[in-house]
Amino acid sequence: MIDFARLTTPVGDGDLLLEPPPARWQEVSAANAAAFAGPPSGKRLATFADRRRRTRAALGYKDRTPLIVVGHQPEFMHAGVFAKNIAAASFAGACGGSVLNLVVDNDVPRSPNLRVPVVSGPSVGLVDLPVLPVRAGIPYEHLGRVTSDALTRVVDRTRDLLGEAWPSSLMPLFMSGATKHGADADWVDVMSAGRRNVERALGLELRDLRVRDLPWHDFVGEVLLRHNEFAEMHNAALAEYRRTQGVRGGNRPIPDLTRRGDRIEVPFWLTRPDVPRRRCFARGRESRIELIAEEDILFDIPVAALSPPCDMLQRVFAETGWAIRPRALTLTMWARVFLADVFIHGIGGAKYDRITDPIIQRFFGVAPPAYLCVSATLRLPIPDPPGAPPDLNPPVPTLRELRFNPQRHIHPDAQTSPLLQARAAAVAEAVRLRFDRPRDARARRAAFERIRGAGEALLALRPDVVAAVRAAEASNAESARTREIRLNREYFFALHPRSRIEALARRIDALIRSRADTGSF
Structure with a gap:
């Protein structure tokens, strides 16, 4: 089927x-x-x-x-x-x-924490709210009792994190059902009671049976x-x-x-x-x-x-x-x-x-x-944080790309032209040696060192280019992290x-x- x-x-x-x-x-x-x-x-x-x-x-x-x-x-x-x-x-x-x-x-639970995405300043983050300690290898049925104080803390903290979204969410219904058991309920009963309260409100008829x-x-x-x-x-x-x-x-x-x-x-x-x-x-x-x-x-x-x-x-x-x-x-x-x-x-x-x-x-x-x-x-309808970078930034070179191919990103001028020319000559020499003298390791190593030295000197002359790439990488990483949080199902x-x-x-x-x-x- x-x-x-x-x-x-x-x-x-x-x-x-x-x-x-x-x-x-x-x-x-x-x-x-x-x-x-x-x-x-x-x-x-x-x-x-x-x-x-x-x-x-x-x-x-x-x-x-x-x-x-x-x-x-x-x-x-x-x-x-x-x-x-x-x-x-x-x-x-x-x-x-x-x-x-x-x-x-x-x-056995992976985590009994409630994970809540929150907008904080210019970024989106995640907050894990602990409800009950977990012990390795202990299944749900043997987790400890969930105290009224613990549930109250979760309610208060979640309400603070959700802010204006709290009243329109299903959390009030869920927590209302979960807290009815009081201090005598174990984790399974608390979670089941909260879910059933939501199901009843939605007109869903299900009967629970614990394994x-x-x-x-x-x-x-x-x-x-x-x-x-x-x-x-x-x-x-x-x-x-x-x-x-x-x-x-x-x-x-x-x-x-x-x-x-x-x-x-x-x-x-x-x-x-x-x-x-x-x-x-x-x-x-x-x-x-x-x-x-x-x-x-x-x-x-x-x-x-x-x-x-x-x-x-x-x-x-x-x-x-x-x-x-x-x-x-x-x-x-x-x-x-x-x-x-x-x-x-x-x-x-x-x-x-x-x-x-x-x-x-x-x-x-x-x-x-x-x-x-x-x-x-x-x-979740997670709002855009104020001043957040766009989800899809234009492509930028990485620091690795800049280190190995500075000539692609540094324009020639009075200071950089000699170094760009020296690097190009060293690259040409390295290519020639690879074909004409492939076993001459010393000469090939020397050509490589000249290429690397010219590149490092170019980057030292243009710290602004390095800083711009670092900033763009950080912005892209933040955009990717925010996107991952927002798209998580x-x-x-x-x-x-x-x-x-x-x-x-x-x-x-x-x-x-x-x-x-x-x-x-």
């Missing part, structure tokens, strides 16, 4: 990517639902459809209305990511379905039970992706699952509070499976306990204080196979799920369900004017409901 050649970041401000085109979304949903209506062939997976129904029922989805699933980390997401939520809610409204948003709290609360232990049990088989299929699919996409390097786009003797890595994280998350390994021991966090054996469990329903596996984890969490690939695999009628990816996830598809086919024995891809580019979506996000939502909704037959807008 996906045309991967079209999965590129929308370029223009306000541009959208909906792939495949909305005209085919109902077809995708119906085809996926029909594929999972009955059990797939093969005795080993005869209860597959029942497992899918149990998973959905555990979350309260007992009817056959379409379930659209999206997901993202609880971070300051940009408008292109938020567009997935808008599209999911719009499509659910159009097809009579519902939306489940997976809050990916098992990931820590997934009803997915049956899936975990099957992967552990068949860990050797899964690792082989995973690495084969990854190798095929690298080959077809021309990807070099053993860890791109994700690492292989490794073997350490008789220990085989499985695609999960093992976590507990205050400890960096660890890779998970499994080892078969006759009728039991050992679970290992890097080098530490946590427990073993009877093979019989890994067949559905895996209640014992869930209890054992609860007793040890450890938790098992999916990696990105296994999260979308589980969601697409056992939960969603339609899964909506961003561009990166859509591309990388080409690795997931053959694993689904080989491991579960079913055709991988089709998915959608949604993205958008929305840029990854600022927090709530920093945007509410009117722009509302316009984006109306546009996406109209395209989906009209079943537009193109995907780039």
